[in-house]
Amino acid sequence: MTFESVEAALRGEISPSWLSLTHLDRLDLNHNDFEGSRIPAFLGSFPKLRYLDLSWSNFSGAIPPQLGNLSSLRYLDLRSYGLTTDGLDWLSRLSSLRYLDMSGVNLSTASHNWIHAVNRLPSLQQLYLSSGCGLTTLPASLSHVNLTALAALELRDNLFNSTFPSWLFELPRLSYLAISNSELHGTIPAGFGNLTRLTRFDLTGNSLAGSIPADIWSLTSLTLLDLSHNLFTSRLLPQIGNMTRLSQLTLVHCSLVGSIPTEIGYLTSLSDLSLSGNSLTGQIPIEIGNLSNLTNLDLSHNLLSGFIPPEIGNLSNLITLDLSSSYLEGTVSERHLANTTKLIVLCLYDNPLALQFHHNWVPPFQLQTVKLDAIKLGPTFPTWLRSQKSIMDLDMSNTSIQDAVPHWFWKNSSSSSIMDINLSHNQISGTLPASFESMTCLMFLNLSSNMLRGHIPALPSNLQALDLSNNSLSGSLPWTLSPLLVYLFLSRNYFRGSIPPDICDLQQLYALDLSNNQISGEIPNCWREATKLFFVNLANNRLWGKIPDTIGNLSNLEFLHLTTTVSPDVFRRRCDIAIG
Template identity: 40%
Template sequence: MDGTASAAAALLWQLIILITSAAASSVHPPQQSHSGCLAVERAALLSFRQAITADPLNLLGSWQGLNCCQWSGIRCSNRTGHVVKLDLRNTMFWEDQLNLYMDNPHGMQGQVSTSLLALQRLKYLDLSGNSLGGQGVVPIPSFLGSLKSLTYLNLSCIDFYGGVPPQLGNLTRLLYLDLNSIYYLQQLYSSDVSWLRHLSSLEHLDLSGVSLSTASDWAHVVNMLPSLRILRLEECGLSMSKPPLIHSNLTALEELDLSSNNFNGPLAPNWFWDINTLRTLNLQLCSMYGSLPENLGNMTALQVLDMQGNDGVTGMLPESLRNLCNLQEVDFTSTSLGGDITQQMERLPKCAWDKLQSLSLVATSMTGNLPVWLGNLSRLEAFGVSNNNLCGTVPLGLGALTNLSMLYLDNNNLSGVITEDHLANLRNLIIIDLSYTSLKISVGSAWTPPFRLLRAELTGCPLGPGFPALFRQQKGISYLDISNTGIADAIPSWFWEQISYASTVDMSQNQIDGELPEKIEAMTWQELRLNSNRIKGSIPQLLRNITRLDISRNSLSGPLPSKFQAPELQALVLFSNSITGSVPQSICDSRNMAILDLSNNLLVGELPRCMPTEMVSNGSAGFSSLKISTLLLSNNSLSGEFPTLLRNNTNIAFLDLAKNNFHGNLPGWVGDLSALVIFRIRSNMFSGHIPSEITKLENLHFLDLAHNNISGMIPQSLASLIGMTSKDIDPRQAGLDGPFVPTSARFGEFMDFEWFHDSLSVTIKGRELPYDTQLVYMVSIDLSSNNLDGNVPEEVGSLVGLINLNLSFNHLTGNIPYQIGTLQLLESLDLSHNQLSGEIPGTLSNLTSLGDLNLSYNSLTGSIPSGPQLDTLHTDDPASMYIGNPGLCGYPLPNNCTDNNPFREDNEDRSTEMYLLLGMLVGFVAGLWLVFCAFLFKKRWRITYFRLFDDLYDQVYVFVTVTLATSLRKSGRT
C-alpha cells in the first residue's frame, strides 16, 4: 500500500507540474535569459524543505524570498531559469566519521520529497552525507529515476536501506553515479545490476559498500560501460574464485578499486590486467594469491599500485615492472613477497625513480640490508619497511631524500647510528618510527634539526643514558614515544618545555628520576605514560585535558589530589607506588572514568559513597554510578563495606578488592553488575553467605572469594554462570575489552588498553602466579579458606570451561560429585581440608588436562582410581594428594587395598569354607533326588536294587552272626 500510494503521489505531482508548466508557458513565453526561478520549481524546493526535519549546518537557511536561484546550493540556467543544480552535500560527514562513529551530528535529517520531480531540467543532484534514510529503514527513492536530465547523481553516505532501485537505469544521460555506502556497510544491495547496461555514457561509478554478493554477472555488466573512467567497488561482497573469461571493453578506465572483496582466487590471469589505461589499481585485502603477472608491465600508465593485505601474494616482483615509468605509489604491505629487499627494490622501474612518492614494503618477510642507492629515489615522501627481517645499518643515502616526510623502519634487526649526516637534509620529515630496532640517534646538543616532527616513535632504541638532544628543537611535537630506551637521567627543564603542547607522551620503562613539574596542570597532554621509572615526590594537580595518565611502578608518595579537575579523564593508573591517604570524594565527579588502578599502595579508609541522585522504588537512596569498567584496588589497607559506588554500574568488568580490610556481607545487588568478568575480593574480612544473585553474572569468568569469613552453602544454580559453561572463550569476539584483553575495540580510538601493564595473581597448582592479558582465559573459581558447608553442588559439572577449581579449607561434606569428570579443561582441582566422604569418583581419570590434584585431609574411603593422567601427577610425592584420608587404599598410598583390613584374610577363608559346605550339600541333595527319581520311574531298577539289598543284608547278617558266635566260643574257652 505504501509503495502504491507513493507512486500515485508521484504521478499526481508530475501531472500538477505539467499543467502548471504549460500554463506558465502560455502566459510567459520562453525568453533568452532569466533573472529568477520558476514559481513551480520554487514551490517544489520549498516542499522539499518541509520534508527536512533537522538542518544542523543550516544549509537551507537561505531558502527564503522569491528568487530561488540565489538560494544556497541552487544554481539555475541563465537561459531558461530552470533549476539545474541542487548541491546539499554535508561536507563534514567524512570528518565526523573519524571521531564520532556514525552519529553524523551535522547531517540533515528527514526524507527526500517527491516534489523534486518538478525539477525536470535538473542535471546535478548531490545529497551525500546526510541522514535521509530514516535511520536505515527507507530505501533510495525510485522516483529519482524520472529525473532524466540528470548527468550527476551523488547519494553516497546516506543511511538508505534496501535494494538499489533499477529505475536508476532510466537516467541514460548520467555521467556520474555515486551510491557509496561504505559507512553503512551492506545496508544497500543489488541482486541484479543489469540496469547499469542502460547507462552507456557513465564515466564515474561508485557502488562501494553496496552488497553485490548475489549479482553473479557484475563483471560482464560493468564491461559494457565503455566510457567508464572511475570504477569503485570496494567491499561489495564480490567473489571471483574463477575469474570471468572476458576481454575487457573498458578502454578509458583510469581507476579500478576492487579492495576488501573476498575473491579468494589467483592473482593472474584476471580480466583487469588487459586494461592498459589504468592509472590506479587498488586490490588491497582481496584474498588473492600467486605471483604478479608479467603483463602487469603492459599497464604503462599506472601511477598507483596497491596490493596490501593479500598475504598469498608471493615471489619476486616481475621484470616487466621496469616498464611502469609513471609509478608514484606502490604498496605491498602484508604480502609474502619475501626475498632480499635490495633485489626486490632493484625491480622497481629506474625510469620512475624521480617520480616515486610512496613505497611501502611493510610486513613482506623481506631480508637483507637496505640498498645503498636508496637516495636515488629523489621524490620519495613516504618510505615504510617495518616488520621485516632487515639487518645492517641505515645507508647515508637516506639523507638525500629531501622530500621525505614519513619514515618507518620499526620492528627490524637494524643497528648502528643515525647521525646528523642522515638527517641534515630531511627538512620535510614529520614522522619517524625506529621503534623495536637497535638504531641510536646521535646528534650534538648544539645541532639544530631542519625539520619539525609531529610524531616520533623510538620505543626500544638505545637512546640513553641522557635525554636525547634531538628533541631540544621539537616544540610542537604531537606524539612522542621514547619508552624503554635506556634513559637514566632526570627530565631536563627544556624537555618539559618542548613537549608542553604534545597530545601523547610515553617515557615508560626507563630509569628516569626526579619529580614531576609543579605546573604540570598547565600542559596540554591528553595521554602521559611515565610508568616503570624512578619518579618520586607527590602527585601534582591533574592536567585538565588529560584522558589517560599512567605513572605506575614509581616512587610517588603523599595523598591523591583532593580534586579531580580533569573532566575528560578516562584512565588513572597509579599502582605500585607509596601513595597514602584515602580515595578523595571528588572521584565521584569523574563521569568518564573507565579505568582506576590504585593497587599496591598505602591507601586507607573507606571508599567514597558518592551522593545519592534518585530514590528507588522502596524509598532507599540510589547512588550515582560511575562508568568505571576496571577498578583495581588490591593490596592496600582500605576498609568499609562492599563499595556502594559500584551500585547500578553495568559497565564494571574487572573488579579487584583483594588484600584489604573490607568487611560485612556481600550485597545481593552484586548480581546486577551484569558486565562483571573478573571478581576478586580474596584476603578481606567479608562474612555472611554467598548471595545466590551472584549466579546472575552471565559474563563471569573469574571468581575469587578466598580467605574471608564467608559461611553457608555454595549456591546451587552454578549453571547460570554462562561465561564458565563454554570451552571456547574469546573475550575479543564477545566484545570484551580491558587491561587483561590483548586487543581493544569497545572504546575504539578513545581507549587503547595495549599500553596498560598491570597483572593479577592467581593461586593455581599450589602456587601464586601473575596473569596479565591471559587472565580472561583463566576460567576459575576459588572459594578456599572460608567457612562454607554443605555439599559440592552437582551443577559444577556444567562449568565445562573451568580451568581452576579450589574449594579447600572449608567444611564441605558429602561426596565428590562424579560430574566433575566432565570438566575436560580443568588443570587444577583442590578439595583438600574439608569433610568430604565416600569414594573418589572414577570419572576423575577422564580429566586429561589435569596438572594438579589435592584431595588430602578429608574422610574419603575406598580405592584410589587410576588413569594415564592421574598416575603422572606429583611424581615427586604422589601420596601427598591423598594423605589424611585413613579410609583410602591403593596406589600411591602405602596401604594396598588387599592389606588394608586386618580381618580381610579370615573373612576370605570363612567365605571359602562356607562355599565348600554349600557345594557338598547341593551335591548330596542332587544325587539323592537322582536315585529317588530313577527308582520312582524304573520298576526293574527298583526290583534289582531291593534284591541286591536283600542279598547284601543276608551276607551281612551271616557275617555278623558267624563272627559273633566265633567270638563267644573263644571267650568261653578262655
C-alpha cells in the same frame, strides 16, 4: 548523511513537469537532499541527455530500469548508500556510456551477472563499483572481452572470494586498476606485460599468495603500486629499478623476504616508499640516499641489520622517517639528519641503536612525533629536544636516561600541544613539575619505573591515562582528578592518606591500581552503576573497615584485589586496547 552541506542542499521531489525539457543535455543534481525519495522513472525520457549525475543526493530504493532508455548517455554517476537494483540488464542498452560510477549502491541481487551487463558497453572507459556494492562474483575468465576501451576499473571493498581474473590482461588501455579489500585469494597469474599503459595498481587487503609476478616489475608506466596486506612470499627483484616513474611504492605486510636491492636507488621519482611489516633482511642500501623526492620512508618492522647509512641525510624532502623495530645497530649522529629540514615524524624505536648528538646541536627540523623507545639516549636527558616546540607524541621509554627531567622540558610541554609523554623504565630522578596543570593538551602520561620523589602536583584537566607506578613518590593521593581518566596506575610508591571520593565520579575509568602504598582509611562507598571499571587493585595498603556495598554496582568488574598484589602487566595490555 553524505552531504557536504545539508543546510545548502536542495530538497523535495523532482517534478514531472521536467518532461518538457526535451533538449536537456546535462543534468547534475549531486550532493542534494531528495529526502529518501525514489529516482523518478521519467528521467529515462530525455532522448538527448548525455550527462547524468545523481550522486550523494539521498535517493533510495531501486534504480529505475527506464534509465536504460537514455541511448545518448555518456556519463552516469549514481553513487549512493541508499540505492539498490533489481538487475543490471538495463545497462546493456547504454551503448554510448563512457563513465559509470555506482559505488555504494547495493548490487548484491545483480552480483551473478554484473560483469556480463557491463561487458556489453564497448565505449566504457571508466567503471567504479566500490565501497559496499556487495558484489560476490568475479569470474576468472570471460569467453569474450568487449571492454577494450576501459582505462579505469575500481572494484574496491567487495566480497568476491575469487582468484585474480585473467581477463583483465585483455584490457590493453587499462591505466588504473584497484581491487583492494575484496577477498581475492590464490596466486596472481602472469600477463601484466600486456598492460603497458597501467599507471596505478592497487590490490591491498586481500589474501593473495605466492610470488609477485616478475612481469609486474616490467610495468615502466606505473606511478603507484600498492600490494599491501597480502600473503606473498616473494623477493624484491632487481628489475624494480626499471620502474623509474613510480612515485608511491607500498608493500606493507606482504611477507617479503630477502634484501632490498640496490636498484631501488634508480626510483628517483619516489615520494613514498613503505616496506614495513615484512621479513626483509640485510642492510639498508646506501642508494636510498639517491631518492631525493622522498617524503615518507618506512622500513619498520623488518629484520634489517647493520648500520643506518648516513646517505639518508641527503633526503631533504623527508617528512616521515620510520626505521623502527629491526636489528639496526651503531650510532645515529647529526650527519644522518643534517639536511632533513622538513622532518616531522622520527621513529627509530626497538633497535640496538644509540642516538648521539653534540651537546649544542640544534636540529634543522621541528618534530611532531618522536618514537625512540628501547634505543640508547642516556645517560643525560637529550638537550637537542630543547629546540623542539611542536612535539605532540614523545616516547623515550627504556632509553638509559639517568638524569632529572630539565625545567625547560616541562616549560616547553606546558606551552605546546603535546598529548602523549612516555619516559618510563629509565632512572629519571627529581620531582614532578608544578606546571603540570597548565599542560592542557596532555592526555597520556607514563613516568613509571623511575626514581621520582615528592608529591603529585595538580593534574591536567584533559588527562586520560596516568601511570606513575614504581617510583618513590609520597604524600597524599591527588584529590582533583580529570573526569576523562581511563586508567590510573599509582602502585609501588609511598602514598599516604585516604582514597579520595572523587574516584567514584570517574565514569570513564577502566583500570585503577593503587596497590603497594601506605594508603589508609576506608574504601569509599560511592561507586556508581555506569562506571566502566574492569580492574581494581588496592592490595598491600593499610585499608580497614567494611567492603562497601556499592562495589556491587560495578557490573563490568572482572578483577578485584584487596589483599594481594597482582602485576599490572596482566591488565595493562587490555587497557591499551580500551583507550586504543
